[in-house]
Amino acid sequence: MEILVCVRRVPDTSENEIELNSAGNDIERDELVYSINEWDNYAVEEALQIVSRVGGKVTVVTVGDDEDEEILRRQMAMGATHGVLLSDHLFAGSDGRGIAAILKAFIQKGNYELILTGVQAEDGAAQVGGMLAAMLDYPFASLVNSIEILDGKTLRITREIEGGNKELNEIDLPCVLSIQTGINEPRYVGMRGIRQVASVPIPTFGAPDLGVNPEIVGPLAAKIRRVDYFLPAAGRGAEMLYGKPEEIADKVVELVRTKGGLS
Amino acid sequence: MEIQSPAQASYWIVSGQSLFLVMHVLGLTCFAYIMYRRVVPLLRAQPDFRFDQPWIRLRRVAKYWLGQWRHPRYKGAGLLHILIFIGFIVLAGRAFSLLMIGASSGFAMPGFSGTLGHFYDIVRDYAATVVFICMIVAAVRRIVFKPARYAVPARLGRQRGQDAIFLLALIAILMLADSLFEGSKAAVQTQQGQASEFLAVFSLPWICEQALASFSLPLLSKLGLGAYFIHNLTFYFLLCYRPFGIQFHVETSLFSVYFAKLEREVLKPVRWGVHDEQLDQLKSIGVKTFEDFTWKHMLDFYSCADCGRCSDQCPSNAAGRPLSPRFLTTKARDYAFQHYPVFGKANNSSPLIGAIYSEDEIWSCTTCGACEQECPLLIEYIDKIVDLRRGLIDSGNVPQSLQKPLKALESRGNPYGKMEKKRSAWTKINGFQQSCPIKLLDGKQGADALYFVDSITSYDDRIQAIGHATARILTSVGESFGILGPAEKDSGHEVRRFGEEILFCALRAHNVEAIKASGVQRIVTSDPHAYNALKHDYKDIPPVEHISQLLARALNEGTLKLNHAETSDKVYTYHDPCYLGRHNQVYDDPRDVLDAIPGLKRVEMKRSRDRSFCCGGGGLMLFYEPKEEQRMGVLRVKMAAEAGANVIVTACPFCMVNIEDAIKVAGMEAKMAAIDLTELVDQHIVRQAPGGMEAQRELTEV
Numbered sequence: 001m002e003i004l005v006c007v008r009r010v011p012d013t014s015e016n017e018i019e020l021n022s023a024g025n026d027i028e029r030d031e032l033v034y035s036i037n038e039w040d041n042y043a044v045e046e047a048l049q050i051v052s053r054v055g056g057k058v059t060v061v062t063v064g065d066d067e068d069e070e071i072l073r074r075q076m077a078m079g080a081t082h083g084v085l086l087s088d089h090l091f092a093g094s095d096g097r098g099i100a101a102i103l104k105a106f107i108q109k110g111n112y113e114l115i116l117t118g119v120q121a122e123d124g125a126a127q128v129g130g131m132l133a134a135m136l137d138y139p140f141a142s143l144v145n146s147i148e149i150l151d152g153k154t155l156r157i158t159r160e161i162e163g164g165n166k167e168l169n170e171i172d173l174p175c176v177l178s179i180q181t182g183i184n185e186p187r188y189v190g191m192r193g194i195r196q197v198a199s200v201p202i203p204t205f206g207a208p209d210l211g212v213n214p215e216i217v218g219p220l221a222a223k224i225r226r227v228d229y230f231l232p233a234a235g236r237g238a239e240m241l242y243g244k245p246e247e248i249a250d251k252v253v254e255l256v257r258t259k260g261g262l263s
Numbered sequence: 264m265e266i267q268s269p270a271q272a273s274y275w276i277v278s279g280q281s282l283f284l285v286m287h288v289l290g291l292t293c294f295a296y297i298m299y300r301r302v303v304p305l306l307r308a309q310p311d312f313r314f315d316q317p318w319i320r321l322r323r324v325a326k327y328w329l330g331q332w333r334h335p336r337y338k339g340a341g342l343l344h345i346l347i348f349i350g351f352i353v354l355a356g357r358a359f360s361l362l363m364i365g366a367s368s369g370f371a372m373p374g375f376s377g378t379l380g381h382f383y384d385i386v387r388d389y390a391a392t393v394v395f396i397c398m399i400v401a402a403v404r405r406i407v408f409k410p411a412r413y414a415v416p417a418r419l420g421r422q423r424g425q426d427a428i429f430l431l432a433l434i435a436i437l438m439l440a441d442s443l444f445e446g447s448k449a450a451v452q453t454q455q456g457q458a459s460e461f462l463a464v465f466s467l468p469w470i471c472e473q474a475l476a477s478f479s480l481p482l483l484s485k486l487g488l489g490a491y492f493i494h495n496l497t498f499y500f501l502l503c504y505r506p507f508g509i510q511f512h513v514e515t516s517l518f519s520v521y522f523a524k525l526e527r528e529v530l531k532p533v534r535w536g537v538h539d540e541q542l543d544q545l546k547s548i549g550v551k552t553f554e555d556f557t558w559k560h561m562l563d564f565y566s567c568a569d570c571g572r573c574s575d576q577c578p579s580n581a582a583g584r585p586l587s588p589r590f591l592t593t594k595a596r597d598y599a600f601q602h603y604p605v606f607g608k609a610n611n612s613s614p615l616i617g618a619i620y621s622e623d624e625i626w627s628c629t630t631c632g633a634c635e636q637e638c639p640l641l642i643e644y645i646d647k648i649v650d651l652r653r654g655l656i657d658s659g660n661v662p663q664s665l666q667k668p669l670k671a672l673e674s675r676g677n678p679y680g681k682m683e684k685k686r687s688a689w690t691k692i693n694g695f696q697q698s699c700p701i702k703l704l705d706g707k708q709g710a711d712a713l714y715f716v717d718s719i720t721s722y723d724d725r726i727q728a729i730g731h732a733t734a735r736i737l738t739s740v741g742e743s744f745g746i747l748g749p750a751e752k753d754s755g756h757e758v759r760r761f762g763e764e765i766l767f768c769a770l771r772a773h774n775v776e777a778i779k780a781s782g783v784q785r786i787v788t789s790d791p792h793a794y795n796a797l798k799h800d801y802k803d804i805p806p807v808e809h810i811s812q813l814l815a816r817a818l819n820e821g822t823l824k825l826n827h828a829e830t831s832d833k834v835y836t837y838h839d840p841c842y843l844g845r846h847n848q849v850y851d852d853p854r855d856v857l858d859a860i861p862g863l864k865r866v867e868m869k870r871s872r873d874r875s876f877c878c879g880g881g882g883l884m885l886f887y888e889p890k891e892e893q894r895m896g897v898l899r900v901k902m903a904a905e906a907g908a909n910v911i912v913t914a915c916p917f918c919m920v921n922i923e924d925a926i927k928v929a930g931m932e933a934k935m936a937a938i939d940l941t942e943l944v945d946q947h948i949v950r951q952a953p954g955g956m957e958a959q960r961e962l963t964e965v
Contacts, residue, residue, distance in 0.1 A: 188661030
């Protein structure tokens with residue numbers, strides 16, 4: 001099976017102290033460390049597991065610049081067959097729809113049966129997967145947390161729905177799925193693996209190569225603009241529970257139950 | 264009538280000589296063939312460089328093999344083994360000459376005909392007796408007392424007691440047959456009024472002679488020849504049976520000890536003969552299949568006597584984690600015997616993880632070294648665990664709990680994912696820099712000594728107090744020192760021991776450069792893990808000391824003076840951190856420092872010094888979520904309480920984390936506390952004011 005996984009490089013939330021810049025319209029990016037978006041990492045792992053069961057190839061693709069090559073190599077070290085960078089100065093500043101349009105152009109040049117994205121990016125808006133499917137006129141399922149290949153044409157998938165329940169679906173190929181974390185346990189990528197793919201050439205495609213109309217990408221085409229970044233105002237404080245440990249435990253259980261956390 | 268020599272006698276229709284010649288040839292051929300098959304996997308194994316330093320190695324053979332140095336650590340079993348071992352050594356000559364007379368009746372050991380021969384005969388009579396008695400005692404131990412450490416958990420198959428009893432019985436038969444042969448010969452001589460061979464009084468042959476005194480001559484003759492036959496049969500059966508189980512150590516232990524690792528603290532390279540820079544080019548690294556082990560490690564599998572001492576000391580095993588060093592070895596031996604059978608084709612290798620080992624088992628080890636300290640045969644465990652982890656890392660099988668800290672170490676140089684620039688923030692917390700300014704060795708300032716802080720002391724809220732105490736002490740004793748601050752990265756001690764060699768190499772390269780750039784002449788650290796890494800894993804850097812060593816030196820030189828202990832109701836016990844004690848033999852310095860505090864009451868835990876019990880492991884082990892029945896730290900805290908202590912003194916930041924947690928988990932906050940050696944010294948130090956006057960202690964307790 002030919003699988004394409006759309007990935008993205010994001011500031012690593014576990015290894016950064018995210019601060020707003022002085023203008024207040026972005027985060028301070030000087031000393032950030034980046035890594036692959038966590039959801040995308042699960043998607044790549046899932047693609048690799050599917051390929052190890054039924055055969056095929058996994059391609060990882062990202063829209064970005066030279067610095068984003070880093071995550072493509074990391075995913076290739078993980079086992080992806082190819083990494084592709086979609087890079088053009090025209091692409092910078094695209095909104096989700098613009099990104100989806102670029103990806104669509106790339107996908108139509110290939111022969112991918114299954115396209116995976118993460119449910120969302122850590123700094124994103126969870127919109128590219130759905131829009132990409134619509135542009136391709138492919139079926140789409142979001143929040144997927146298991147995939148079973150039934151035959152060459154159909155997948156059986158489960159989706160996570162509110163309250164921790166699961167829903168079982170069948171979906172026709174080709175399709176786009178957005179992958180939820182927890183679908184698998186992504187493998188570790190060691191430094192050795194990354195070094196081993198350090199000199200593998202990564203093909204780069206720009207707008208002309210893809211046939212992307214410059215008018216539908218970039219900041220001018222973006223219909224969503226970020227206006228502000230802010231920290232939510234602090235709430236009125238926490239509710240303190242007092243009493244013996246057992247009493248506190250009982251109160252906690254009761255609170256969680258009334259809020260619907262326990263059934 | 265003289266008792267016939269076995270060579271001249273006839274057994275049924277064949278002459279004794281032919282019979283025993285055939286037996287010799289057959290027995291030795293079988294043995295040679297089995298040994299050849301046992302060597303086959305070793306020839307397919309990875310290289311291991313163990314051929315240097317022959318004199319040191321021979322000295323170790325004299326100490327650990329011939330001298331049975333570690334056996335008395337277990338008094339009962341150890342004494343028994345020493346007796347059996349001496350018996351076997353003594354009886355080796357006897358066995359040879361006894362076998363030879365089957366082929367040539369007049370055989371006598373060269374040089375053993377005169378007084379020496381008589382003396383030897385007496386000694387070996389007693390040796391056989393002692394071995395025989397030992398077999399009975401050992402069997403009684405196995406059958407009646409059943410020491411717990413021999414038990415095999417149900418999930419790992421059947422109990423091995425029967426195998427042991429069978430082996431004991433064979434050896435007992437060997438001793439008895441020899442003695443019967445001797446005794447009957449002497450009885451014949453006595454009955455015929457000849458000068459009988461002198462049999463050592465109360466020895467087994469002597470008892471046999473006494474018992475057989477009234478037997479008829481033909482019966483004695485038959486008995487003697489029969490005993491001789493049984494002796495030879497048992498001898499060759501044993502010889503060919505040994506390479507099938509724990510008894511194989513009789514043959515292999517000498518080689519295991521000779522080739523044992525000389526520098527125990529230094530980890531095995533990923534692959535012998537392959538430089539760090541070439542590791543990227545290897546197809547696979549670490550141990551994934553049996554053939555990825557080195558030949559010495561395979562030899563270790565053969566040599567294990569299944570005595571259970573390693574697992575008896577292993578804290579992972581005690582805490583109920585799925586790791587027991589004993590079974591790590593015996594499972595590999597079983598695997599070797601199964602996949603490299605004596606008859607039939609050697610099966611090609613399959614992955615070990617999933618077949619005989621589980622991932623949890625391999626991650627469970629804290630590399631504390633208790634097993635290696637105990638093994639009488641110097642079998643190595645840490646290198647094998649690390650090699651297996653290298654294999655797991657290489658194939659991406661790393662628990663999610665470890666992936667984040669490893670990734671953070673790669674991008675930020677610490678497992679917490681904290682910013683590099685915050686690495687020296689601990690020096691400025693709560694106005695610390697006013698009371699104790701610390702130099703940042705960033706090229707503008709220099710110092711004689713570098714305080715290598717490492718990640719946990721730099722970033723952990725609680726452990727920063729150890730950094731503060733260390734800095735104050737260093738200042739007090741007049742040390743010119745500084746820190747690397749943001750230029751320091753994690754020492755990588757656990758990164759390496761968790762199998763991520765390439766990441767370790769990167770961290771080391773960075774630190775070595777930073778240390779060299781700082782221009783210091785010495786390094787001091789309050790973290791035994793960093794100490795061990797800098798001392799053994801790093802090369803070409805200034806000498807490194809643990810703070811306890813520096814303190815002991817300062818006491819001797821008189822630059823450190825300590826006030827009287829504040830309260831008398833505190834009873835202290837010192838917990839040896841694995842990487843200070845067992846791995847670096849720093850046992851006395853911290854104790855000397857404690858004892859230099861006048862009025863301080865100190866008791867020893869039963870498990871101390873080289874038998875110290877790991878607190879739960881440091882570095883990345885703090886992130887790992889083991890499957891265990893209880894925490895090692897809880898067991899340790901209970902040991903301290905048992906010793907009558909109410910304060911545990913450690914000299915390691917990770918011990919502090921684990922023990923403080925354990926005190927809470929065990930609900931013992933009211934009766935137990937933990938304190939670092941540096942914190943205790945900091946509380947008691949007599950501070951010299953700049954003018955040399957004794958200054959008032961003004962620092963708050965930590």
